[in-house]
Every structure is written in structure tokens, then in C-alpha cells.
Amino acid sequence: MAIETFPSQPGKQPLNLKMVSGHAAVRRTINLLLASLIGGSALLGVGILFIILAYIIARGAPALNFDFFTKRPAPLGQAGGGVAPAILGSLTMVGIGALIGIPIGVGAAIYLAEFGRGRYAYTVRFVADLLTGLPSIAIGAFVWAVLVRRVFHGFNAVAGGVALAIIMIPIITRTVEEILRLVPNSLREASLALGTPTWKTILQVVLPVARGGIITGVVLSLARAGGETAPLLLTALGNEFFNFNLNEPMSSLPTQIYNYAKSPYADSHTKAWGSSLVLILVIGSLSLLTRLLTRRGQFKQ
Amino acid sequence: MAVQQALGSGEQRQREHTKATKALLAGRRGASGADPLFRGITIALAGVILMLLVAIFVILFNDARAALASYGIGLITGRVWNPQQQVFGILPYIYGTVYTSFIGLLIATPIAIGAALFIVEYAPNWLRGPISFVVELLAAIPSIIYGLWGFFVLGPFLRDHVERPILKNVLQNVPGLNQLVQGPAIGKDILVAGVILAIMILPTIMSVAREVIATVPGTQREGMLALGATRWEMIKGAVLPYARAGIIGSAMLGLGRALGETMAVTLTIGNSSPKIGWSLLTPGYTMASAIANQFNEADSPIYFSAVVSIALTLLVVSGIVNLLARLIVSRFGGDTRATGI
Numbered sequence: 001m002a003i004e005t006f007p008s009q010p011g012k013q014p015l016n017l018k019m020v021s022g023h024a025a026v027r028r029t030i031n032l033l034l035a036s037l038i039g040g041s042a043l044l045g046v047g048i049l050f051i052i053l054a055y056i057i058a059r060g061a062p063a064l065n066f067d068f069f070t071k072r073p074a075p076l077g078q079a080g081g082g083v084a085p086a087i088l089g090s091l092t093m094v095g096i097g098a099l100i101g102i103p104i105g106v107g108a109a110i111y112l113a114e115f116g117r118g119r120y121a122y123t124v125r126f127v128a129d130l131l132t133g134l135p136s137i138a139i140g141a142f143v144w145a146v147l148v149r150r151v152f153h154g155f156n157a158v159a160g161g162v163a164l165a166i167i168m169i170p171i172i173t174r175t176v177e178e179i180l181r182l183v184p185n186s187l188r189e190a191s192l193a194l195g196t197p198t199w200k201t202i203l204q205v206v207l208p209v210a211r212g213g214i215i216t217g218v219v220l221s222l223a224r225a226g227g228e229t230a231p232l233l234l235t236a237l238g239n240e241f242f243n244f245n246l247n248e249p250m251s252s253l254p255t256q257i258y259n260y261a262k263s264p265y266a267d268s269h270t271k272a273w274g275s276s277l278v279l280i281l282v283i284g285s286l287s288l289l290t291r292l293l294t295r296r297g298q299f300k301q
Numbered sequence: 302m303a304v305q306q307a308l309g310s311g312e313q314r315q316r317e318h319t320k321a322t323k324a325l326l327a328g329r330r331g332a333s334g335a336d337p338l339f340r341g342i343t344i345a346l347a348g349v350i351l352m353l354l355v356a357i358f359v360i361l362f363n364d365a366r367a368a369l370a371s372y373g374i375g376l377i378t379g380r381v382w383n384p385q386q387q388v389f390g391i392l393p394y395i396y397g398t399v400y401t402s403f404i405g406l407l408i409a410t411p412i413a414i415g416a417a418l419f420i421v422e423y424a425p426n427w428l429r430g431p432i433s434f435v436v437e438l439l440a441a442i443p444s445i446i447y448g449l450w451g452f453f454v455l456g457p458f459l460r461d462h463v464e465r466p467i468l469k470n471v472l473q474n475v476p477g478l479n480q481l482v483q484g485p486a487i488g489k490d491i492l493v494a495g496v497i498l499a500i501m502i503l504p505t506i507m508s509v510a511r512e513v514i515a516t517v518p519g520t521q522r523e524g525m526l527a528l529g530a531t532r533w534e535m536i537k538g539a540v541l542p543y544a545r546a547g548i549i550g551s552a553m554l555g556l557g558r559a560l561g562e563t564m565a566v567t568l569t570i571g572n573s574s575p576k577i578g579w580s581l582l583t584p585g586y587t588m589a590s591a592i593a594n595q596f597n598e599a600d601s602p603i604y605f606s607a608v609v610s611i612a613l614t615l616l617v618v619s620g621i622v623n624l625l626a627r628l629i630v631s632r633f634g635g636d637t638r639a640t641g642i
Contacts, residue, residue, distance in 0.1 A: 027531055027534070028531065030531075030533060031531035031532055031533040031534070034533040034536075035423065035532065035533065037415060038415045038416075038418045038419045038422075038423060039419055039423065040415070041411070041412040041413075041414075041415025041416045041418075041419065042415065042416040042419035042420065042424070042432055042436075044412055044416075045412065045413070045416040045432075045435075045436040045439070045503055045504075045507060046432060046435045046436060048439065048500055048503075049435055049436070049438055049439050049442075052442065052446075052447075052450050055450055055454055056446065056450070059453075103346070104346050104349050104350075107342065107343050107345075107346030107347070108343070108346045108347040108349065108350055110343045110346075111340075111343035111344055111346065111347040112347065114343070115340055115343065115344070116347075120344075120347075121347075123351065124347045124348075124350055124351060126627075127350055127351055127354050128350050129627060130354065130620065130623055130624065130627070131350065131353065131354060133554070133557050133558070133619070133623035133626075133627070134357075134561065134616065134619060134620065134623070135560065135561020135562070135563065135589060135615055135616065135619050136561070136563065137561065137563040137589045137592055137593060137612070137615070138357070138361070138561065138612050138615055138616040138619075139357065141361065141592060141596070141608075141609060141612035142356070142357045142360055142361060142612075144596060145360050145361065145364050145609055146356075146360055149605070166353060169349070169350060169353070170350065173347075173350065197335060197336050198336045198339065198340075199335050199336055199338075199339035199340075202339070223441070226443075227441075227442075227443025227444070227445070227446075228443070229443065229444060229445040229563070229564040230444075230563035230564055230589070230593055233593060233596075234592075234593075234596050237597070254443060254445045254564070257445050257446070257449060258445055258448075258564065258568075261448065261449050261452055261453075261568060262568075269453065272449055273449070276445075276446045276449055279443060279445075279446065280442065280443075280446060283441060283443065284441070287438075287441055
């Protein structure tokens with residue numbers, strides 16, 4: 001133990017030789033103990049997912065039947081009814097969100113990947129990342145303050161769609177930017193060398209090549225938006241009836257789950273689990289599908 | 302100069318090559334008439350992102366002004382929130398948010414670091430991908446489903462198997478710690494919300510910590526092992542000190558997510574009259590759950606303004622935490638977007 005410490009790397013923590021001394025049996029025991037704690041943490045992380053999924057399937061499956069997908073919710077306390085308005089509402093508002101969010105997100109991504117240099121591009125990237133991390137309820141409160149209180153003077157489906165668009169835009173921007181960066185430069189150069197203008201090169205060479213990846217990014221953002229509750233609660237509120245008027249409150253699967261969970265009736269609780277099962281199946285299959293798509297090579301030529 | 306370039310390394314030539322393409326794409330040379338227009342459109346669309354952030358802050362600040370003007374600093378420091386008497390103090394909600402997030406972080410961080418260490422340092426190659434994938438799937442579950450599960454499963458479970466037999470019976474008799482278990486155990490309280498938050502931020506911390514730990518150079522590990530260190534001693538002496546800053550950043554990203562979490566907390570925290578105290582068993586409110594519960598009752602202008610000022614406070618707090626986390630993580634070799642699914 002003459003040498004206490006020696007520098008492992010300049011400017012980094014020195015290795016401490018005391019750490020590798022002591023009674024061998026004690027050190028082995030500690031090593032084994034920590035290895036099992038570390039293994040246990042991983043097991044816990046994996047296990048908790050399966051526990052939650054098992055509950056959703058076990059409690060949700062009994063709720064699923066034909067009526068569940070085709071009828072509107074029965075009045076509180078009555079058996080029967082379904083969540084058809086919620087499914088339609090979710091589709092409608094995610095659709096509105098996609099209509100607004102995809103052009104903005106993809107356009108911003110084109111700027112960042114194809115032109116983006118300097119301070120402006122850096123700021124856009126940073127702000128997009130920051131927006132992804134902001135609480136979704138704050139985004140909901142923003143849309144509530146602007147569209148619900150000022151413009152429409154009431155809860156409505158358009159406001160819900162706009163809130164979802166704001167959640168989708170930064171996700172689409174950053175994923176699509178990454179994908180566009182993977183497109184080989186030689187393709188751009190070949191097109192430009194033929195005298196094709198830049199805008200045509202991007203729209204007709206770069207985007208088609210990156211199509212698979214762009215779809216992945218967009219679908220992931222749709223999956224995220226489809227599970228959002230708080231922003232929809234503050235903007236579209238929810239609705240027990242079929243509603244095809246975008247100027248009226250609209251139901252969605254997440255807000256319907258919330259309403260069912262809060263109700264005191266066991267039948268409603270079963271329906272809450274059933275709706276969760278439907279929601280997780282849709283989101284899960286979207287995620288899985290896109291993962292499989294991305295694995296099968298994005299740049300087939 | 303030109304000759305030097307021609308003789309330069311392949312990598313250097315590649316760089317020049319890319320630069321030329323970028324210059325072409327940027328429309329510096331040979332731009333057609335439509336190119337500046339196209340470029341302008343994409344710049345404007347990118348600008349929408351900047352405008353969104355600005356608009357969110359400006360609108361929320363503008364609408365919170367009425368409450369700020371009426372109550373001043375008391376809006377933040379006031380301990381009473383009573384809409385009937387038009388008394389609005391956010392402090393109990395700030396307290397609920399900070400306390401639940403802190404509990405979540407306290408539980409999730411060691412488990413997440415453990416899982417990250419297992420994936421990088423222990424797991425065989427074929428197991429790494431699947432474990433990361435499964436833990437990250439936790440991030441894909443919508444928060445309302447965590448809320449549902451916490452409300453019907455975790456809450457009652459913690460009440461019957463942790464709060465009553467362990468916390469109440471044991472800690473009750475320990476001076477000091479008995480402050481933590483004041484009041485009846487009902488399974489809808491700060492503790493349940495904290496545990497749900499821990500599960501929800503686990504994938505966030507795990508995936509960033511995993512990336513940071515993976516960037517620790519192999520030589521660092523080998524040096525330690527060559528000294529005869531056990532695997533844990535190697536982790537403690539060579540891996541963790543090296544990855545410390547990045548791990549702190551990953552925990553802060555998790556904290557950022559916990560602060561703004563709404564539905565899962567709203568369903569598990571009990572939402573009863575907010576009291577400020579140390580008890581884990583008090584039902585409370587967080588800033589996010591207070592907004593979710595009260596936005597529809599905010600009929601008078603001042604009540605509306607007070608609710609918006611909760612949103613503004615939440616936005617500022619989580620914005621700062623996120624900003625710091627991203628700066629730390631991006632400086633220490635992690636990818637802050639590894640968390641999304």
C-alpha cells in the first residue's frame with residue numbers, strides 16, 4: 001500500500017488503490033451482493049411492464065364485445081354501452097393534429113437537415129427539444145387560454161387537435177431531421193449535377209428515399225398524441241354522445257378512461273380497463289409496426 | 302492549396318465534398334427561381350417552432366397577470382387556495398409537485414442506474430437489446446393508463462401491504478420519522494403518486510444513463526480489472542465516477558418529466574384539501590393535478606387567471622429543469638431524445 005492513488009486519466013477521477021484491497025471473502029461477498037442488486041433492478045424494470053400489461057389484459061378483456069366498439073356510453077350506473085364516440089373522437093382529433101403537425105414538422109425538419117446551419121438552426125433544434133420536455137398540461141392550458149376561452153368560447157374538437165399538433169410537431173421535426181441526414185449526399189449531388197433545382201432535388205429525390213423513415217417518425221408522434229389525456233381534457237373536454245361537429249366538445253379514448261375511472265360504478269371501471277386495452281393495443285401495434293419497418297432498411301433504392 | 306486539397310486524406314476530401322453539396326443546397330450557387338422561395342418556406346415552418354414556445358410563455362404570462370397583480374408574491378408563497386373566498390396561493394401545489402417528484406426520483410434513480418449497469422456491464426450481448434427495449438416500452442404507456450393502474454391496483458396494494466403494516470406500525474414509534482406517517486392510510490396520497498411517478502420516469506433515466514455509462518472508455522475498466530478489482534469495485538472505481546455528471550443529467554430529465562406529469566398523479570394523489578406537511582400519507586395536489594381538476598370551474602376572471610398562473614409556474618419550473626438537464630446530458634455524451642418511443 002505504498003502507492004495510495006495514481007491518475008487514471010488526466011483531469012479525471014484518480015483510481016483509488018484502497019478500493020482493490022481488503023479481505024478477499026468480504027470483497028467477493030460485496031461483489032455478489034451488488035451484482036444481485038443490479039440484476040434485481042433490471043428484473044424489476046422488466047417485471048413492472050409485464051405486471052401492468054397483465055392487469056390491463058386481464059381486467060380489460062371482459063369488457064370487449066361488439067357493443068363496446070359500436071355503442072355510445074350508457075348513462076352512469078347502467079350496464080352496457082360502449083366507447084365508439086371516444087374511438088371516433090380520438091381518430092378525428094389525432095387526424096386534425098396530423099393535418100396541422102405533419103407539414104410544419106416535416107418542413108422544419110427539411111430546413112434543419114438540408115439548410116440548417118448557424119445560430120438560427122441551433123436555436124430551432126434546442127427549442128424543439130425543449131418543447132418535447134414541457135408538461136403536456138401546460139400546452140393544454142395554452143390552447144385552452146387561446147382557443148377555448150378567446151376564439152371559440154367553449155370546449156371543442158379543433159382546439160383538441162391543435163393541442164395534439166403542438167405535441168406532435170417537435171417529435172416529428174427531430175425524428176425526420178435525423179432520417180433526412182441519413183440520406184447519402186451522393187444522391188443529392190447526382191440530382192444537382194443534372195441541373196435539378198434544389199427544391200426539386202429535396203422533394204423528388206431526398207424525401208422519397210427517406211420515405212420509410214419519415215413515416216416511422218410521423219407514426220411514432222401519432223402514437224404519442226393518441227395517448228395524451230391532459231391537453232385533450234383542457235381543450236375538447238370529452239363527450240358522452242356521438243359528435244361530428246368540430247365546434248363542440250368531443251370524446252376521446254384517454255378522457256373516456258378518465259371519466260370511467262372516476263365514476264363509482266364497477267361496470268364503468270371494467271370499461272375503463274377495456275378502453276385502456278384498446279388504447280394500448282393501438283399504440284403498441286403502431287410502435288411495433290414502425291420498429292419492424294425501420295429494421296428492414298430505410299434506404300432501399 | 303488546391304494541390305494540398307487533392308492530396309488530402311479521404312476524410313478531408315469527403316468533408317470538402319459535403320461542404321460543396323451544402324453550399325449548393327443552400328442556394329449559394331446556381332439557384333433557380335423557386336429555390337429561395339422553397340428555402341424561405343422551410344425557414345418559416347422552422348420558425349413556427351420558435352413562435353410556439355414564445356407564444357406559450359407570452360399568453361400564459363399575459364393571462365396570469367391579473368392574479369399576479371392582485372396577489373403579488375403572495376400568489377406563489379400563499380398557503381391557502383380557496384376559490385370561494387377568492388384567496389389564491391399556489392404554495393401547497395408547488396409543495397405537492399416537488400414532494401411527489403422527489404419521492405419518484407429517490408425510488409427510480411437507483412433502480413434505473415442498476416438496470417443501466419446491468420445492461421452495459423453484466424448482460425450478455427444477446428440480452429442487451431431486449432432488456433432496453435422492454436424497459437423503454439414503459440415510456441410508451443400513456444399516463445392515463447398508469448393512473449388507472451395506480452388508482453385500482455397500486456394504491457390499494459400499497460395501502461394494505463406497505464402503508465398500514467410497515468409505515469404505520471413501524472415508523473409510528475420512531476421519533477422524528479413518525480412525522481412521515483401522520484394520518485390514516487387510504488391509498489390515495491403523496492406516497493402512491495410518488496411510486497407511480499418512479500415507474501414512469503424509470504425508462505427516461507435508464508435509457509440516458511445507459512448511454513452515458515456506455516461511453517466510459519474500455520481502458521478505464523481494464524485498468525481497474527488489471528489491478529485485481531472485482532466487477533463491482535471496477536464499477537465503483539472506474540465507471541460511476543466517470544459517468545457521474547451524465548447520470549445526474551439523466552436524473553434531471555426524469556425529474557423534468559415527473560414535475561409535469563398530470564393524469565397518473567391526478568388519479569393517485571387523492572386531490573383533497575392541500576396541506577403542507579411531511580406525511581407521506583396526506584392526500585394532496587400537484588400543480589398539474591390542480592389544473593386538471595379546476596380548469597372547468599374557473600368561471601370568474603380572477604379564478605381563471607389564478608389557474609393560468611399555476612400553469613405558468615409549472616412551465617417555468619419544468620422549463621428550467623429541462624434546460625439544465627439537456628445541457629448537462631448533451632455535454633456528457635448522452636442523447637436526450639433516447640427517451641421517446
